[in-house]
Amino acid sequence: MKITVKCFSHIKYALGKNKIIINLEAGADTADLEQEIRGLAEGKLDGIKFVTALNQHYIKIPVELQEGDEVAFIPPVQGG
């Protein structure tokens, strides 16, 4: 299934894209997707924790994904 990932701040710079489409096996959840993204970043996101939003709603625990879902991983930013 195809999942759209919106990339913000550190993640955008680590992957060099605002948005990417990831193909996952049916039954995969948001935690699997996060692992996939961290793998693609090749260590550039090590030590950075981020929160997850599924279809514009923040989630606290991993949720099973459906074809066409949109996921955003959001790191805290500190600049002011």
Next chain:
Amino acid sequence: MIITAQELQKWINTGESFQALDMRPEDLRLQFPLRGLDAKSATVPNLKKRSKHRTVLICQFGLVTEGLIIENELKNTVSLLGGVEAWDEYRRTKDDYSRYARQTALPELGIKGQRKINGASIAIVGLGGLGAAAAQILAAAGIGKLYLIDGDKVEISNIHRQPLYSEEDVNKNKTAAAAENLKRINSGVTLECINEYLTEKNGELYLKSADVIIDATDNISSRRILDKISQKLVIPLVYGGLFRFEGQVAVLNHKGAPGYRDIFPSAGEVENSRMESGEAENCRDGGILGMLPGIIGNIQALEALKIITGITPDLSGKILIYDGLTHATEIIEIMK
């Protein structure tokens, strides 16, 4: 081309010669009678391009009459700034709100909203890119009181993104320089300068009298302290953060909305681990264009003003993420 309510009252008191023309339609004249001013009702064909008498044109909000003067190239004619709304308020309270005519004309705000703005106090914690932008626009909007909290001094490298300060402010305390420049924008705003960094020890003392707190700090540990104090004192917190071309804004701890720790529960750990590896990034080491804090600081100020005046919807329970490269805006619903 314009005259304020206070200036017009002065004309009346000193016996200046002028004629006042009420340009409003009859229904408005009946609904909102003009008091304390002898004005004839008039329509556009009555207006003379070169009036012999000095003329004051009056409408409900002062917008129509300003337009009439421009369109008809009227000489020796002025428009009452803020119209009947500002005039009535000035007669009742001696508060001259006519300078805010462009914002009081908004039906969501009106004179009632302006009164709330003038009676409110906002604490701005951090007078860098976000805080300077928010302070500037809130002073211009007529906020009653600003608590300006920062222990830093102005550096030349600040000015590209903090145009509240000028070259002559370099090495001055940010709070003092900000206050001096804000007074030039609006002498009616009360400013309290706290030339210290906010800590867990001093935070409650400095924030307890604020109606809203603006988080314009530049590090996560300060954000966590602010969140804690905002929750304890039950004062809404408007969070703003920057990363290169991106900005985040959220209204926290307001009417049951989540706090910073609800959104970023592990934020402190992130900072610590990144600090240890030398990778933590703020505007100093990550780079920033001056427009970004201007945009995000203004959104924070807008949210603070909406909280004060009760204008909805606001960003309670949501986080807005703005991308300055694509101008895409994402709003995510957050929960406790």
